[in-house]
Amino acid sequence: MSETPPKNRSPARSPLARAFWVALAALSFGIGVIGIFLPLLPTTEFMLAAVYCASKGSPRFEAWIRSRRYVGPLIKNWETERAIPRRAKYVAISMIFASAMLLLWHLGQGWLRWVIVALLAAVALWLATRPEPTTRQ
Numbered sequence: 843m844s845e846t847p848p849k850n851r852s853p854a855r856s857p858l859a860r861a862f863w864v865a866l867a868a869l870s871f872g873i874g875v876i877g878i879f880l881p882l883l884p885t886t887e888f889m890l891a892a893v894y895c896a897s898k899g900s901p902r903f904e905a906w907i908r909s910r911r912y913v914g915p916l917i918k919n920w921e922t923e924r925a926i927p928r929r930a931k932y933v934a935i936s937m938i939f940a941s942a943m944l945l946l947w948h949l950g951q952g953w954l955r956w957v958i959v960a961l962l963a964a965v966a967l968w969l970a971t972r973p974e975p976t977t978r979q
Contacts, residue, residue: 863899867892886920889913925975938966
């Protein structure tokens with residue numbers, strides 16, 4: 843007699859593994875919140891990482907992150923359309939520009955400041971070329 847293969851079930855997670863995923867989700871969420879105010883830290887990427895990690899360790903935490911007024915719509919727009927709202931683009935690009943100006947003013951002469959400014963410009967260009975969501979949030 844041959845056995846039927848088991849159905850696709852995810853293995854039961856140990857409490858230690860769940861705690862690891864929740865801690866990683868909390869860390870990503872915290873860095874994402876800091877990224878709201880600091881232009882060098884990308885908010886959306888860390889929030890997406892937080893949702894992913896929370897889904898592995900705590901569906902309740904995942905639902906809580908998705909329900910946040912500020913990040914919930916950003917996550918949904920990115921997951922469904924790979925889109926960034928116009929207001930978020932303006933804020934991010936403005937902060938990147940301000941950071942570039944501060945770097946140019948405070949860093950000494952040399953190639954490092956130009957490399958950093960070029961990277962910031964590349965990120966700003968990438969942000970500017972992302973589509974906007976088709977649905978109003």
